[in-house]
Amino acid sequence: MKNKIINRRSFIKGGFGGTAATVLSLKSARAAGDFDHYPDSMGVIVDLNRCVGCRSCEAACNKEQGLPEPEKPFNDYSVFDAHESGGHGGAGRRTDETRYTVVNKYELPEIDHPLYRKSQCNHCLEPACLTSCFVNAYTKTPEGAVIYNADVCVGCRTCMIACPFYIPTFKYSSAFSPRIMKCIFCYDTRLKEGRPPACVEACPQEALTFGKRVDLLEIGRKRIRQNPGGYVNHIYGENEAGGTAWMYLSPVDFGEAGFDVHVPHEPVINFVRDFLSIVPMVLVIWPALFAGFHLLANRKEQNKHHHIDGGEE
Amino acid sequence: MKLFASEKQEIPISDHFKPDGSRWTLKEKLLLGLSFDDYRKQLVRNPLNWLILIIFAIGVPIIVERFVFGLGSVTHGSNDYPWGLFLAFGLFGMVPLSASGFMLGTTVELFGRKDFHPIERLALLNGLLGYFFAVIYLQVDLGMPWRLPYPMVVSLGPAAVLFLVAWHVATYLSVQIAEVLPSFFEWIGWLKGKRMIRSMVLCLTIAGIILSTLHQGALGALFTYPAGKLHPLWMSANFLWIQFLCSAVFGGLSMLIIVSTLSKWFLAWRCDNQFLDSLDKLTLGLAKGAAFAMITYLGIKFMAIAHDKEWVYLFTGWGQYYLLELTIGVVIPMMLFAFAVRNGNAQMARVAAFISVFGVLWNRINTALIGFNWHMYQEIPHWKEVAITITIFTLYLATYRFILYRLPILYAWKGEK
Ligand code: SF4
Numbered sequence: 001m002k003n004k005i006i007n008r009r010s011f012i013k014g015g016f017g018g019t020a021a022t023v024l025s026l027k028s029a030r031a032a033g034d035f036d037h038y039p040d041s042m043g044v045i046v047d048l049n050r051c052v053g054c055r056s057c058e059a060a061c062n063k064e065q066g067l068p069e070p071e072k073p074f075n076d077y078s079v080f081d082a083h084e085s086g087g088h089g090g091a092g093r094r095t096d097e098t099r100y101t102v103v104n105k106y107e108l109p110e111i112d113h114p115l116y117r118k119s120q121c122n123h124c125l126e127p128a129c130l131t132s133c134f135v136n137a138y139t140k141t142p143e144g145a146v147i148y149n150a151d152v153c154v155g156c157r158t159c160m161i162a163c164p165f166y167i168p169t170f171k172y173s174s175a176f177s178p179r180i181m182k183c184i185f186c187y188d189t190r191l192k193e194g195r196p197p198a199c200v201e202a203c204p205q206e207a208l209t210f211g212k213r214v215d216l217l218e219i220g221r222k223r224i225r226q227n228p229g230g231y232v233n234h235i236y237g238e239n240e241a242g243g244t245a246w247m248y249l250s251p252v253d254f255g256e257a258g259f260d261v262h263v264p265h266e267p268v269i270n271f272v273r274d275f276l277s278i279v280p281m282v283l284v285i286w287p288a289l290f291a292g293f294h295l296l297a298n299r300k301e302q303n304k305h306h307h308i309d310g311g312e313e
Numbered sequence: 314m315k316l317f318a319s320e321k322q323e324i325p326i327s328d329h330f331k332p333d334g335s336r337w338t339l340k341e342k343l344l345l346g347l348s349f350d351d352y353r354k355q356l357v358r359n360p361l362n363w364l365i366l367i368i369f370a371i372g373v374p375i376i377v378e379r380f381v382f383g384l385g386s387v388t389h390g391s392n393d394y395p396w397g398l399f400l401a402f403g404l405f406g407m408v409p410l411s412a413s414g415f416m417l418g419t420t421v422e423l424f425g426r427k428d429f430h431p432i433e434r435l436a437l438l439n440g441l442l443g444y445f446f447a448v449i450y451l452q453v454d455l456g457m458p459w460r461l462p463y464p465m466v467v468s469l470g471p472a473a474v475l476f477l478v479a480w481h482v483a484t485y486l487s488v489q490i491a492e493v494l495p496s497f498f499e500w501i502g503w504l505k506g507k508r509m510i511r512s513m514v515l516c517l518t519i520a521g522i523i524l525s526t527l528h529q530g531a532l533g534a535l536f537t538y539p540a541g542k543l544h545p546l547w548m549s550a551n552f553l554w555i556q557f558l559c560s561a562v563f564g565g566l567s568m569l570i571i572v573s574t575l576s577k578w579f580l581a582w583r584c585d586n587q588f589l590d591s592l593d594k595l596t597l598g599l600a601k602g603a604a605f606a607m608i609t610y611l612g613i614k615f616m617a618i619a620h621d622k623e624w625v626y627l628f629t630g631w632g633q634y635y636l637l638e639l640t641i642g643v644v645i646p647m648m649l650f651a652f653a654v655r656n657g658n659a660q661m662a663r664v665a666a667f668i669s670v671f672g673v674l675w676n677r678i679n680t681a682l683i684g685f686n687w688h689m690y691q692e693i694p695h696w697k698e699v700a701i702t703i704t705i706f707t708l709y710l711a712t713y714r715f716i717l718y719r720l721p722i723l724y725a726w727k728g729e730k
């Protein structure tokens with residue numbers, strides 16, 4: 001099994017030590033954003049029109065992933081009204097060390113029933129968590145899941161900083177075996193064998209549809225085409241953060257249903273490239289440049305015009 | 314200590330030999346040439362030591378709590394703000410203020426400005442301690458501190474910015490240890506070691522520049538990952554790393570002005586005349602460098618906003634806060650520095666340095682905490698988080714003082730060198 005998981009990071013492996021390697025690796029990293037590595041990877045499309053907020057998915061996930069029993073049972077709907085701090089874009093619950101997925105309620109004046117949104121890891125195509133981790137704890141599997149290896153994680157929490165969807169959470173309660181807690185697309189128990197994740201299977205409304213990402217995009221477009229009044233013409237996740245495996249359809253502007261509509265439409269790593277691209281240059285040019293300065297300075301030791309601006313760029 | 318130093322002529326120790334010709338033992342050197350009783354008296358008399366004791370009495374148990382009960386017991390354990398005060402202040406704040414080492418190293422060793430020699434060692438020590446304690450802060454913050462070497466040996470993620478930070482800070486720490494060692498070797502009287510390092514000094518200095526350029530910049534680049542979470546005025550995909558690097562230049566120089574000033578005020582007994590006499594002139598030299606770096610910095614800030622077309626944000630509340638940071642943290646100290654240089658007023662440069670160090674810290678905290686998640690809520694650190702931060706900082710100051718009391722940093726060793 002192990003070698004079936006092509007470590008996606010090998011595409012952008014280079015290292016800051018080897019300068020030439022870094023240049024090359026950055027080239028391939030750039031290319032990586034332009035095509036889909038795993039054309040057959042799976043995904044899920046979530047249809048907000050169908051979700052009734054029954055929380056079956058939360059319950060199924062809790063069981064499947066062996067998470068601790070929640071304070072309030074899963075058939076207690078008062079959780080929707082508790083305004084916990086922490087959800088981005090205002091109130092609402094968020095993922096944490098006890099839950100990989102949460103459903104939130106949004107009451108909107110323009111529609112007569114409340115909207116519910118399930119959130120979990122979106123399993124990005126070019127995951128920010130993966131690209132920001134300095135010990136390579138994350139892997140994007142060919143099946144589409146972004147999984148995490150607790151054995152190498154140092155607990156720096158950069159992945160949490162980097163994830164544009166505020167998904168990874170940290171087991172702050174533990175001193176001796178803390179770890180990142182996040183949805184893994186039920187990779188080891190289901191996805192690996194081609195079975196849909198527990199939450200999808202548990203959904204009584206078929207609000208969650210599991211399938212190949214390319215097919216899901218087709219399904220999404222078809223639903224929008226057939227019912228243009230019922231959906232906004234956008235599939236959230238098609239391009240957000242460079243594309244995600246979990247995508248959403250909504251009857252209202254995504255911003256109103258608690259989505260972050262400011263998430264850039266390109267992979268997070270693109271914002272870091274500017275810096276990454278100067279690294280090899282500094283490594284190559286600086287030694288020669290400063291050794292040269294040294295020779296010059298020694299030649300005209302007397303030069304009094306030199307002001308002190310040692311490291312100034 | 315001041316008292317003893319004025320009473321006994323053999324104190325402070327700055328030679329291997331006592332006036333009567335016998336050799337100081339290591340123990341005597343550690344006790345600053347005092348008898349054990351005198352040393353204790355000296356400790357008890359200084360009110361600062363009592364303050365340190367109180368801070369430790371409160372802070373150390375909280376640090377123990379953190380390691381026994383987990384991060385969640387001393388912080389809010391926030392998933393929205395994974396990085397709190399430990400990193401905002403301890404890592405992102407301490408590292409730029411410790412840039413003094415590589416800058417003075419470059420100035421003296423590479424550009425041949427021997428006139429800065431009297432404060433070169435102080436600059437190197439300031440760098441070393443700053444980095445060392447930044448790592449301590451990091452160790453408090455890491456979920457699994459015992460895995461600190463993992464990115465070096467166990468599992469490498471070389472395409473991540475933090476990977477670069479980890480490697481460079483580790484390497485640079487060793488470079489700085491090597492750079493500070495000569496003073497230690499003089500003090501214990503092992504000249505071979507000193508000569509060995511002397512022969513590598515050029516390599517060490519150049520390594521210092523490369524590593525510093527990259528990791529100071531990398532700390533900024535780390536904040537380009539949360540591109541959408543950080544307020545657009547602070548965020549700049551293209552320029553954030555240069556801004557961090559450039560502000561580290563004036564941050565480091567200002568910090569050096571501050572520590573040299575404090576040394577002059579409180580440790581005058583330990584400074585030699587060369588240090589004391591040249592300090593005003595050197596302060597102005599540093600001030601000049603800082604002022605240039607600040608102009609450059611403002612230019613880059615301006616460019617970043619122009620490049621991302623963010624002018625509208627300047628007219629919001631955030632914009633005013635941003636301008637306030639720039640005005641107090643950069644523009645005012647820059648003008649003071651310029652004025653000080655023009656009028657040869659070292660005192661004014663010192664005032665400017667205090668403001669500018671505050672400005673750099675403020676900027677890092679704005680980037681890491683206040684402007685972060687700007688569309689959500691602002692997190693106020695848990696009081697225990699503040700307590701730990703203060704405790705470690707106190708430890709930093711105490712270590713700093715311990716070394717300055719002894720090693721030939723503020724004075725030149727009189728014995729063989
Ligand atoms: S949603 Fe966040 S945690 Fe999930 S793959 Fe994307 S970046 Fe990683």
Ligand code: SF4
Nearest residue numbers: 133153154156157159
């Ligand atoms: S917390 Fe762990 S998984 Fe996340 S970036 Fe740090 S080392 Fe990687």
Ligand code: SF4
Nearest residue numbers: 061183185186197199
């Ligand atoms: S895919 Fe699996 S781990 Fe993720 S939310 Fe659904 S049940 Fe939980």
